[in-house]
Each structure stands twice: as structure tokens, then as C-alpha cells.
Amino acid sequence: MLLLFPLLLFSNVYYNVVPMATASSKIESQGRALLQWKATLQTQHLLNSWTFETSPCNWTGITCRYLLLHPHLWATTITRIQLGEMGLDGKLETLNFSALPSLRVLNLTANNLHGSIPAAISALSKLISLDLSHNNQISGSIPSSLANLTRLERLHLNGNNLSGTIPREISRLSNLQSLSLSQNFFIGPIPSVFGNLTKLNFLYLSGNNLGGSIPVEIHNLVNLKEFDIVYNNYITGPIPASVGNLTKLNSLGLAGNQISGLIPNELGKLVNPKELYINQNNINGHIPPSLGNLTNLEMLYLWGNYITGSIPHEVENLVNLKELFISLNQVTGSIPHGIGNLTKLEIFNLWGNGSHLSVR
Ligand SMILES: *[C@@H]1O[C@H](CO)[C@@H](O)[C@H](O)[C@H]1NC(C)=O
Ligand SMILES: *[C@@H]1O[C@H](CO)[C@@H](O)[C@H](O)[C@H]1NC(C)=O
Ligand SMILES: *[C@@H]1O[C@H](CO)[C@@H](O)[C@H](O)[C@H]1NC(C)=O
Ligand SMILES: *[C@@H]1O[C@H](CO)[C@@H](O)[C@H](O)[C@H]1NC(C)=O
Numbered sequence: 001m002l003l004l005f006p007l008l009l010f011s012n013v014y015y016n017v018v019p020m021a022t023a024s025s026k027i028e029s030q031g032r033a034l035l036q037w038k039a040t041l042q043t044q045h046l047l048n049s050w051t052f053e054t055s056p057c058n059w060t061g062i063t064c065r066y067l068l069l070h071p072h073l074w075a076t077t078i079t080r081i082q083l084g085e086m087g088l089d090g091k092l093e094t095l096n097f098s099a100l101p102s103l104r105v106l107n108l109t110a111n112n113l114h115g116s117i118p119a120a121i122s123a124l125s126k127l128i129s130l131d132l133s134h135n136n137q138i139s140g141s142i143p144s145s146l147a148n149l150t151r152l153e154r155l156h157l158n159g160n161n162l163s164g165t166i167p168r169e170i171s172r173l174s175n176l177q178s179l180s181l182s183q184n185f186f187i188g189p190i191p192s193v194f195g196n197l198t199k200l201n202f203l204y205l206s207g208n209n210l211g212g213s214i215p216v217e218i219h220n221l222v223n224l225k226e227f228d229i230v231y232n233n234y235i236t237g238p239i240p241a242s243v244g245n246l247t248k249l250n251s252l253g254l255a256g257n258q259i260s261g262l263i264p265n266e267l268g269k270l271v272n273p274k275e276l277y278i279n280q281n282n283i284n285g286h287i288p289p290s291l292g293n294l295t296n297l298e299m300l301y302l303w304g305n306y307i308t309g310s311i312p313h314e315v316e317n318l319v320n321l322k323e324l325f326i327s328l329n330q331v332t333g334s335i336p337h338g339i340g341n342l343t344k345l346e347i348f349n350l351w352g353n354g355s356h357l358s359v360r
């Protein structure tokens with residue numbers, strides 16, 4: 001396939017500037033790489049604005065940066081490709097990543113992309129945000145070369161057909177703030193080197209086949225706001241007491257695993273949590289009175305465990321509680337009177353107390 005760009009149009013008419021040949025040929029090769037990729041898509045009509053005649057900077061989903069080098073010399077380069085929810089059908093393998101060295105954002109969420117994540121993606125060395133989520137069919141494993149994209153702050157690969165283990169090398173992405181690998185087929189443990197990702201705010205690993213225990217190194221993730229590993233089925237071991245160090249935690253989702261041991265007292269050191277989902281595990285022991293410290297708590301799901309003892313009266317302090325599920329445990333004693341004072345409480349479920357049923 002021969003793709004030629006009219007250099008003149010690019011340099012003068014469309015840019016209203018007078019770039020030197022080097023500056024214009026850069027954007028030209030970037031545009032050429034994108035048109036070559038477009039030609040491999042099954043849905044080319046969705047990118048009608050992508051033509052030889054217009055500047056790539058004017059194409060749907062493309063953002064450029066114009067850098068004034070000298071009074072009459074602009075360097076133009078593509079910095080963002082945002083083509084979410086477009087219905088694009090094709091593969092990533094046919095995109096020449098080497099031609100896009102200045103790309104900051106690549107967002108292809110909610111399309112119909114298939115095939116694998118090519119190792120060559122590591123050529124996008126300036127990338128800050130990569131979103132390939134909800135394509136359903138992106139397959140294969142995470143290439144370890146992805147760990148070379150050390151500027152990444154957001155990596156969203158959730159909702160695909162990805163498999164294999166989570167590469168340990170991911171710990172090199174020390175600028176990550178948001179990592180979502182949920183709803184895939186990942187196996188193996190959560191690498192303990194995750195403790196290196198100290199800037200993480202959001203860590204979503206739910207709906208995989210992950211096993212092993214929650215690494216104690218999690219206490220390094222002092223910026224974590226949401227941690228979700230629900231419905232992996234194979235996470236074992238206890239809730240590490242060091243979870244109590246995650247003072248910014250808003251939401252902790254551990255439901256639907258095989259987590260055992262006690263609910264750590266140290267959870268009471270947290271102030272912020274609005275949501276605790278510990279249901280459908282193998283937790284035993286009592287409900288620690290320290291949970292009464294979590295006065296911002298709105299959702300407390302403890303159902304489907306082996307919890308014994310009585311409901312501590314400190315639960316009365318949870319003035320923001322909306323949903324309290326303690327059903328399918330083995331709690332005894334009476335319901336604390338003060339629960340009636342929790343004016344925001346919409347659902348209080350004790351159903352099936354005493355008759356532990358496995359829901360797995
Ligand atoms: C982009 O399109 C607008 C009109 O929609 C036009 O005025 C402008 O010159 C174009 N810019 C480039 C860089 O092609
Ligand atoms: C990707 O784009 C979608 C809109 O299509 C947006 O909702 C989402 O937040 C973007 N992803 C990232 C990581 O910014
Ligand atoms: C990819 O782009 C680079 C840089 O523009 C270029 O040197 C290389 O030949 C391209 N590769 C292919 C297969 O087109
Ligand atoms: C999903 O991945 C598996 C192997 O990892 C493969 O056998 C299967 O064909 C993939 N499904 C789709 C729809 O790509």
C-alpha cells in the first residue's frame with residue numbers, strides 16, 4: 001500500500017505556520033502511521049475525517065501539540081489519541097507505535113479491538129495514560145515491555161480476555177496512580193513488588209482468577225483510596241493488619257474470595273472508609289468493636305462468613321450507615337438497641353444468621 005502525504009498542505013495551508021521540512025515530516029510520518037492503521041480496521045468508515053487531505057491534528061480523536069521553536073518554526077506532534085466508544089473493530093498489532101514518540105494519551109476504551117497487546121507498545125515512552133478497557137477480546141498476556149513505560153499514571157486494561165500472570169516488572173511503573181486489571185483471566189498471585197507502587201490511588205483487580213494472599217507490602221500504598229479484588233475466588237490468607245495503615249482508604253472490596261482469619265482490629269484506625277465489602281469469605285472470630293470508629297461508613301457487608309460472637313454496640317456509632325449485611329454468619333446475642341437510632345440505615349440484613357450457607 002502506497003500512502004503519500006501532500007507536504008505542502010500540511011506545512012502551510014492547514015497549519016497557518018511555516019515549519020521547516022523536519023518539523024512537518026514528523027507529523028507527516030505520524031499521520032501516515034495512523035492512516036496505515038485505519039486501513040487495517042474493519043470499520044474504516046467510522047474515521048471519515050482521517051484523510052490525506054487534512055492535517056492529522058484535525059482528525060477525530062487526535063490532539064496535537066504545537067511547539068514554537070523559533071518565531072517561524074513550529075514543531076507539530078500528536079500527543080493524544082482518544083477514540084473511546086467508537087465501535088472500532090481491528091487490532092493493535094497493525095499500529096506503528098514507533099511513529100508516535102510524543103504520545104501522552106492512548107484511549108481506545110469500549111471498542112471491539114482484538115488480538116494481543118504488542119510488545120512494541122513500549123515505544124510510546126512518553127505515555128502517561130493507556131486505556132484499552134472494555135474491548136472484551138484483547139487477549140494474551142501483558143507484555144513485560146509495558147514496564148518500560150515508566151511515566152504511566154493510568155493503566156486500564158479491565159474488561160478484556162487477558163490471561164497469564166501479572167508481570168512482576170509492573171512494579172517499575174512507580175508513577176502509577178490508577179491501575180485496573182479487573183474482569184480478565186489473570187492467574188497467580190498479586191506480586192508483592194506491588195508495594196513499590198506508592199502513588200497508587202486506585203487498584204482494581206476484581207473478577208480474575210488470582211490466588212495467593214494479599215501481600216503485606218500493601219501498607220506501602222499510603223495513597224490508596226480504592227482497593228478492589230472482589231470475586232477472584234482464590235485469594236486466601238488473612239486481611240493483613242497493615243491495611244490499617246492505609247489512612248486514605250475509601251473503599252475496600254475483598255468479597256467473594258477465600259480470605260480467612262479475623263477482621264483486624266487495626267481497621268478501626270481508618271477514618272475515611274465508606275465501603276467495606278468482606279462478604280463471602282472464610283472470616284471467623286468476632287466483629288471488632290473498633291469498627292465503630294469508621295463513622296463515615298455507609299456500606300458494611302460481612303455476610304457469608306463464619307463470624308461468631310455478638311454484634312458490638314459500637315456499631316451504633318456508624319451514623320452514616322446505609323446498608324449493614326451480617327446475614328449467613330453465626331452471630332449470637334441480641335441486636336444492639338442503638339441500631340434503631342441509625343437514621344440513614346436502609347437495609348439491615350441478619351437473615352440466615354446461624355445457618356451458614358456457602359454461596360460459591
Ligand atoms: C482544522 O479545521 C479548521 C476548520 O474546521 C480549519 O480552520 C483549520 O485550518 C484546520 N487546521 C488544520 C491544522 O488543518
Ligand atoms: C477514556 O475515555 C473515556 C471516554 O471515552 C473516559 O471515560 C475515560 O475516563 C478515559 N480513560 C482514562 C484512563 O482517562
Ligand atoms: C514505523 O515508523 C517509523 C518511524 O516513522 C519508521 O521508521 C518505520 O519504518 C515504520 N515501520 C513500518 C513497518 O511502517
Ligand atoms: C480468549 O483467550 C483465550 C486464550 O487465552 C483464547 O483461547 C480465546 O480464543 C480468546 N477469546 C477471544 C474471543 O479472543
Ligand SMILES: *[C@@H]1O[C@H](CO)[C@@H](O)[C@H](O)[C@H]1NC(C)=O
Pocket residue numbers: 119122123145148
Ligand atoms: C525495556 O527497557 C529495557 C531497559 O531500558 C531494555 O533493555 C529493553 O530492551 C526494553 N524492552 C523493550 C521490549 O522495549
Ligand SMILES: *[C@@H]1O[C@H](CO)[C@@H](O)[C@H](O)[C@H]1NC(C)=O
Pocket residue numbers: 169171172174193196
Ligand atoms: C521500585 O521503584 C523504583 C523507582 O521508584 C525503581 O527504581 C525500582 O526498580 C522499583 N523496584 C522494583 C522491585 O520494581
Ligand SMILES: *[C@@H]1O[C@H](CO)[C@@H](O)[C@H](O)[C@H]1NC(C)=O
Pocket residue numbers: 219241242243244245266
Ligand atoms: C503498618 O501496620 C503494621 C501493623 O498494624 C505496623 O506494624 C507497621 O509498623 C505499619 N507500617 C507503617 C509503615 O506504618
Ligand SMILES: *[C@@H]1O[C@H](CO)[C@@H](O)[C@H](O)[C@H]1NC(C)=O
Pocket residue numbers: 268269270289290291292293314
Ligand atoms: C477505635 O476503637 C477502639 C475500640 O472501640 C478504641 O479503643 C480505639 O482507641 C479507637 N481508635 C483507633 C484509632 O483505633
Ligand SMILES: *[C@@H]1O[C@H](CO)[C@@H](O)[C@H](O)[C@H]1NC(C)=O
Pocket residue numbers: 311330331332333334335350353354
Ligand atoms: C442468631 O441465631 C442464634 C441461633 O439461632 C440466636 O441465638 C441469636 O439470637 C441470633 N442472633 C441475632 C443477632 O439475631
Ligand SMILES: *[C@@H]1O[C@H](CO)[C@@H](O)[C@H](O)[C@H]1NC(C)=O
Pocket residue numbers: 316337338339341
Ligand atoms: C437513641 O436515641 C434516643 C433519643 O435520641 C436516646 O435517648 C438514646 O439514648 C439513643 N440510644 C442509644 C443506644 O444511643
